[in-house]
Amino acid sequence: MAAVFAVVSTIVILNLDVSVSAPEGVGSVSSGLIFIPPAAFLAALVVPILVAGIISWLASRTVGARIGEIVGMANRLSSGDLGSRVRDVRQDEFGELGRALDDAVQSLGQKVGELARDRARMEAILGGMVEGVLVVNQQGQVQLVNDAARAMLRLDDKAVGRRYVELIRHPDISGQLTRALSGEAPGGVELSLGRDLSQTLIARAAPVAASGGTGAVLVLHDISDLRRADRIRRDFVANVSHELRTPLTAIRGYVEALLDAPPRPEETRRFLEIIARHSSRMERLVKDLLRLARLDAGQEALETAPCSVEALFAGVIADLTPVIEGRDQEADVQVAADAATVSGDPAKLHDVLRNLVENASNYSPEGSKIELSSQLDGGGAGGGGFVVIRVADRGPGIPEADLSRIFERFYRVDKDRSRESGGTGLGLSIVRHLVELHGGQVKAENRRDGGAIFTVRLPRRH
Ligand code: ADP
Numbered sequence: 001m002a003a004v005f006a007v008v009s010t011i012v013i014l015n016l017d018v019s020v021s022a023p024e025g026v027g028s029v030s031s032g033l034i035f036i037p038p039a040a041f042l043a044a045l046v047v048p049i050l051v052a053g054i055i056s057w058l059a060s061r062t063v064g065a066r067i068g069e070i071v072g073m074a075n076r077l078s079s080g081d082l083g084s085r086v087r088d089v090r091q092d093e094f095g096e097l098g099r100a101l102d103d104a105v106q107s108l109g110q111k112v113g114e115l116a117r118d119r120a121r122m123e124a125i126l127g128g129m130v131e132g133v134l135v136v137n138q139q140g141q142v143q144l145v146n147d148a149a150r151a152m153l154r155l156d157d158k159a160v161g162r163r164y165v166e167l168i169r170h171p172d173i174s175g176q177l178t179r180a181l182s183g184e185a186p187g188g189v190e191l192s193l194g195r196d197l198s199q200t201l202i203a204r205a206a207p208v209a210a211s212g213g214t215g216a217v218l219v220l221h222d223i224s225d226l227r228r229a230d231r232i233r234r235d236f237v238a239n240v241s242h243e244l245r246t247p248l249t250a251i252r253g254y255v256e257a258l259l260d261a262p263p264r265p266e267e268t269r270r271f272l273e274i275i276a277r278h279s280s281r282m283e284r285l286v287k288d289l290l291r292l293a294r295l296d297a298g299q300e301a302l303e304t305a306p307c308s309v310e311a312l313f314a315g316v317i318a319d320l321t322p323v324i325e326g327r328d329q330e331a332d333v334q335v336a337a338d339a340a341t342v343s344g345d346p347a348k349l350h351d352v353l354r355n356l357v358e359n360a361s362n363y364s365p366e367g368s369k370i371e372l373s374s375q376l377d378g379g380g381a382g383g384g385g386f387v388v389i390r391v392a393d394r395g396p397g398i399p400e401a402d403l404s405r406i407f408e409r410f411y412r413v414d415k416d417r418s419r420e421s422g423g424t425g426l427g428l429s430i431v432r433h434l435v436e437l438h439g440g441q442v443k444a445e446n447r448r449d450g451g452a453i454f455t456v457r458l459p460r461r462h
Helices: 002-021 038-078 093-128 147-153 171-181 224-260 265-296 309-326 346-363 415-420 427-437
Strands: 132-136 142-145 189-192 200-210 213-222 305-308 330-335 341-344 369-377 386-392 441-446 452-459
Touching: 038 093, 132 147, 142 147, 147 213, 171 189, 171 200, 171 213, 200 224, 224 265, 265 427, 305 309, 305 346, 309 330, 309 346, 309 369, 341 346, 341 386, 341 452, 346 369, 346 386, 346 427, 346 452, 427 441, 427 452
Parallel strands: 330 369
Antiparallel strands: 132 142, 132 213, 189 200, 200 213, 305 341, 369 386, 386 452, 441 452
């Protein structure tokens, strides 16, 4: 276009010159040749070339800028910025190229967005799963591993991309993956991991079709809680049977003795007293078991009311007066003014304190003092905070190793002593249940100068 312009301009300029330089009448073509002055000739040559140059420079600048915009967008694309657009709206080839590129980028952006959403969803599902999931490709390289599997197999962040045989030390789990990779679908295996034998898992691997061939997926179920619950249930049944068998054997023995050869009257009375003692122990045991079952099933609802701590202490002491006085003991009560009332179910709090005071009396020497106190921890005049109730005795205390276990069912430090005093071994587990039902906590400690302290911490709530 610039060249055409140069030629046309040259002709125009030359024509002008012809008319200007040829004097009238003389005729510029007298000899058949047109006279063109050198300056005009030069101007006719240089000006169009200059103008053409400027036009081409301007045109190439515009084209360059438009190509530059497309190249810039391509660069931004390659660096992952799918949001950039070509803003060229002109209806020529460059505009069309820009729009085609825009459309391609837009649909690519949508697909990438969908993929990212799918991946985030999958990661959220896998991350939220309690089961461990690990996926390997045909070469046995880990492609995906969720947090649960990482924790169970103790894998670090660099597991992805490494071969499972280097990472998984447990032969049963590796074996599962090997079999799944060879196309088998092995049944699950139950196993314990590491030295922590209390962790029980079921590992199950299966082949999966993946892009680029088959792979395998391993799923790990942690069944430790199930196994623990099963063990607790079995221990509990064994304990209950044992606890019931002891008094039953005694009752049966004495009944048979009475039937076989009728003993002397004083012996008959002694036998009957033994039978009565064992049967009331069985009755207590069954009563405690039923109560625990009710508490476990959430069948004991709280009937909360403001309770006077002083009145609670007085009620328990009145109930246990025969026991306390029988052992020549004394109950000392101290209630802080700001811890004088607590929100709770009075009947249940009575049972809690009765259990603790009865134990304190049973396990401490005759003539000793049992201290009952209440104090406020936190909160203020308006309410809130915790009422801390303590039952302290001057008995032998509890061996440190048993402190955390005495709230377990049937756990006793001294079995003979407990049975002798008529204990069922269930009292403290009922106490813990009842305190937790109030949103509180109970703990046992030893006094430095001898004796045990049981602390019940209850929310004051007014
Ligand atoms: P038990 O019916 O045997 O008393 P508990 O559940 O009330 O059952 O108590 C569990 C065990 O905790 C008791 O067997 C005893 O060994 C120990 N224990 C409870 N209270 C005291 C205490 N005040 N002093 C020493 N040991 C205690």
